[in-house]
Amino acid sequence: MxxxxxxxxTPQNQISSETRLWxxxxxxxxxxxxxxxxxxxxxxxxxxxxxxLQSNSKDFKMVCTYADLESDYVKRKFDIAxxxxxxxxxxxxxxxxxxxxxxxxxxxEKKSFKLKF
Numbered sequence: 364m365x366x367x368x369x370x371x372x373t374p375q376n377q378i379s380s381e382t383r384l385w386x387x388x389x390x391x392x393x394x395x396x397x398x399x400x401x402x403x404x405x406x407x408x409x410x411x412x413x414x415x416l417q418s419n420s421k422d423f424k425m426v427c428t429y430a431d432l433e434s435d436y437v438k439r440k441f442d443i444a445x446x447x448x449x450x451x452x453x454x455x456x457x458x459x460x461x462x463x464x465x466x467x468x469x470x471x472e473k474k475s476f477k478l479k480f
Contacts, residue, residue, distance in 0.1 A: 378431070385429035389437070392416055396450045406456045413450055416441050 378386075395412035398405050415423060419438050427434035444450060452460070464472075 382429065382431045385426055386431075388426050389430055389432070399453070401455055401459055403459050403462070406452070406459050409456070410452060410460065413445075413452070416450075417445065 392412045392415060395405075395408045396416055398409040400406075419434070423438075424434040427437050
């Protein structure tokens with residue numbers, strides 16, 4: 364699924380570097396929110412990105428403004444995308460989030476030991 368956000372104020376070739384940077388912040392949030400893997404750190408980033416994109420907070424509105432986008436338009440687009448279940452946390456990801464062990468503890472538990480006689 365591709366979520367397209369287009370600026371309406373300036374032509375594509377005249378967008379400043381700063382605007383492109385803030386646009387990239389929104390793009391990274393979308394990328395984080397659509398993560399399908401099982402690495403705990405990335406699933407945590409996914410959860411935070413989803414919360415941020417749904418929050419319509421002052422910070423979200425400010426990033427949209429800096430990206431030369433209307434925050435209400437962006438919010439409506441994200442709400443539509445969220446209804447398609449593309450950004451939902453899967454059951455496996457939820458299980459990983461509920462696991463309180465650190466990655467080093469999990470690695471230690473998987474480690475096999477050889478007995479030497």
